[in-house]
Amino acid sequence: MNPLQQEHESIARQVDKIMTNRHRRFMFLMKRDRSDDAIAIGEEFQEWMHLGDENDDEELLYFRLDDLMTEYDERS
Numbered sequence: 001m002n003p004l005q006q007e008h009e010s011i012a013r014q015v016d017k018i019m020t021n022r023h024r025r026f027m028f029l030m031k032r033d034r035s036d037d038a039i040a041i042g043e044e045f046q047e048w049m050h051l052g053d054e055n056d057d058e059e060l061l062y063f064r065l066d067d068l069m070t071e072y073d074e075r076s
Helices: 003-031 035-049 065-075
Strands: none
Touching: 003 035
16 A cells, blocks of 8 residues: 555544544433534534435545645745
8 A cells, every 4th residue: 555545544433533423422422412512513614424325426535734835835
C-alpha cells in the first residue's frame, strides 16, 4: 500500500470513528429527552451518514496543510 492509499485509509477510519461517536451521542441525548440537541447533531452529520450509499455522488474532500502551503509558496 502506497502512502496515499494509507492516508485515505486513515481518513476513512477517522470518519468511521467520528460517526460512531456521534451516533452514541445522539442516542444518549435521546435517552435524556434532549431531542432538540439530538436533532441538531443529526442535522450536522446527516450528509456524512450517507457517504457510500448507492445513489450518493458526494465525496469527502480534505487537504493536507503542508501541501496547501507548498502550493501557495510555489504560486507566490
